[in-house]
Amino acid sequence: EAQVTQNPRYLITVTGKKLTVTCSQNMNHEYMSWYRQDPGLGLRQIYYSMNVEVTDKGDVPEGYKVSRKEKRNFPLILESPSPNQTSLYFCATPRVPHYEQYFGPGTRLTVT
């Protein structure tokens, strides 16, 4: 079954404490993205990766890092989280860029 998994699903943390949200896909897709979703706004792209070791900024990259050391995994790193990064985060991967995105279940992050 085609799947995108994210961990953790829920996280409450404090300002400045580094955290990583993992994303993994089993579809052997080259392209992967991270989005954040905030009340009243559509999904906004944070970072994307077109292949292993190839990453680029999306629309709202400030405060985030990513890495793509292997095709299936695309972790999102918050080196020093701040309260404005409280959001719902989705990892996604399309069958063909940028079509028919498969989304993960989401990670609800709260930074206090």
Added chain:
Amino acid sequence: GESVGLHLPTLSVQEGDNSIINCAYSNSASDYFIWYKQESGKGPQFIIDIRSNMDKRQGQRVTVLLNKTVKHLSLQIAATQPGDSAVYFCAEIGEYGNKLVFGAGTILRVKS
């Protein structure tokens, strides 16, 4: 449930009626459009897509209409069911074809 629906337009329909959800897009050069459904606590799920060389595309109980003259997209759901209650997003391929741009979404509520 998730709070992504705050401040979004809401469409309330009676079970069995047809629903029409509208979306205005911004880029006249966009080539590809997608509708997503997002249920509470889940990631967006692909519903149907359409290319700019088409005016209409039908799926199972859903139809997407594209009016390029006024940059308008609509999703029609026939015989709406309680399971159709969700937030619906339209998305377009960005200006340079390198990303999806999402609309803010519309809440669909189905009354039994």
